[in-house]
Amino acid sequence: MTNMKKTIPGGLEWPQEFPGVHWIDEQEERAVLDVLHNGSLFRYYGLKPARHVDEFEQAARKFYGTKHALAVNSGTGALTCAMTALGIGPGCEVVVPAFLWVASIGAVIQVGAIPVLAEVDESFNLAPDTLESVITPRTKLIVAIHMAGSPCDLDGILAIADRRGIPVLEDCAQCNGGTYKGRKLGTIGSMGIFSLQLNKNITSGEGGLIVTNDDRLYQRAFSAHDMGMVRKNGRLAQPDDYALSWGQGRRMTELCGAIAGVQLRKLPAIVGRMRASKQRIKEGLAGTPGLTFRRIIDPEGDSGPFLIMLLKHAEAAQGLLQHLRDSGFHNAFRIADYGLHIYSNIAALVKKVPLSAAGNPWTARENQESVYDYNLGACPRSDALFARSVLLPIPSCLTLEQERAAVATIREFAAVPVSRP
DSSP states (O other): OOOOOOOBTTTBOOOOOOTTGGGOOHHHHHHHHHHHHHTOOSSSOSSSOOOHHHHHHHHHHHHHTOSEEEEESOHHHHHHHHHHHTTOOTTOEEEEESBOOHHHHHHHHHTTOEEEEEOBOTTSSBOHHHHGGGOOTTEEEEEEEOGGGOOOOHHHHHHHHHHHTOOEEEEOTTOTTOEETTEETTSSSSEEEEEOBTTSSSOSBSOEEEEESOHHHHHHHHHHHTTSSEEETTEEEOOOGGGOOOOOOOBOOHHHHHHHHHHHHHHHHHHHHHHHHHHHHHHHHTTOTTOEEOOOSOGGGOOOSEEEEEOSSHHHHHHHHHHHHHTTOTTOEEGGGOGGGBGGGOHHHHTTOOSSTTOTTTTOGGGTTOOOOOSTTSSHHHHHHHHTEEEEEOOTTOOHHHHHHHHHHHHHHHTSOOOOO
């Protein structure tokens, strides 16, 4: 039996997301070949001087407008190095939103701290109005995740964090190129991190980036990402005591740096293309009965890779999802079922799987007062939103015909009454 690939109305196909991939051309090819011809795949030395990771960091400092930019080997590596720089470890609680990616929680566990879940609101980002209720004397970090391409309410979050003396780490993995009130995301909290994994707004296959304006935090992150020391002229050197650590070997390779440098130059165009497609689709769906959209805190700062639609109830959301998939939109999801983006879907979190037989971090003496439940129902406000919401990726290469097909398909579903059982 032959598998037939479903197409959207008009015989069109809805592309896979992978925003940066759709923009790869001979520029990335030339950059990669340059690395291979130089025989310098490691960022600090080789047959000829390595330069691509250095150039990527230099371009990142200019693009984001920060004093420091540190290239690492993944978004997860960026999180763990940033948390290490911020002094997070046993005895610390780290606030994370109920809608996230597993790596944001995994990094907390890896440094020996305890994650504390916080509700999201209709922006699908951390809800400032409930944030204060989850803060304890052990709260040492708030991770503000700009989920699904749209910025958090940073004013609301920072007002609470600053009053309590708690640093904010911006997780911009899904919102690279986004802004908040004209400022680049990642530059507003104490530190910002980005991912360059395949699904992200720009990609080098794997890779990450840390940005900060704080000299000490940068030196501590650098030490953590390398061999626990700093470098001078590419060679390991003894840092000041505050930066001396156990390194994690999170350096970015020259191959990734070469691609990342090219992709960074394309980021404004990629984001602009997704934002324009998303806006046209939303305009086409305006007034559709029973359908609203996530609240966008700063529309001009939205990076555009996902459209989140809210239905009146869970059965309607499931119906729309089925209709979309039957119509060829294979990469749509009901958010409640969106894999490791939902706290209660992360089995290792729900079961509190330890890092070792010692049970850490859950049984560490320093964490004995931090006892939390991560089962479904821990964040009821968020759970209710997830159940009635559908996410549709907005690829960076859509045609007007594909956009119109999406609008027509969703409106077609809305025209059929959905009864609750």
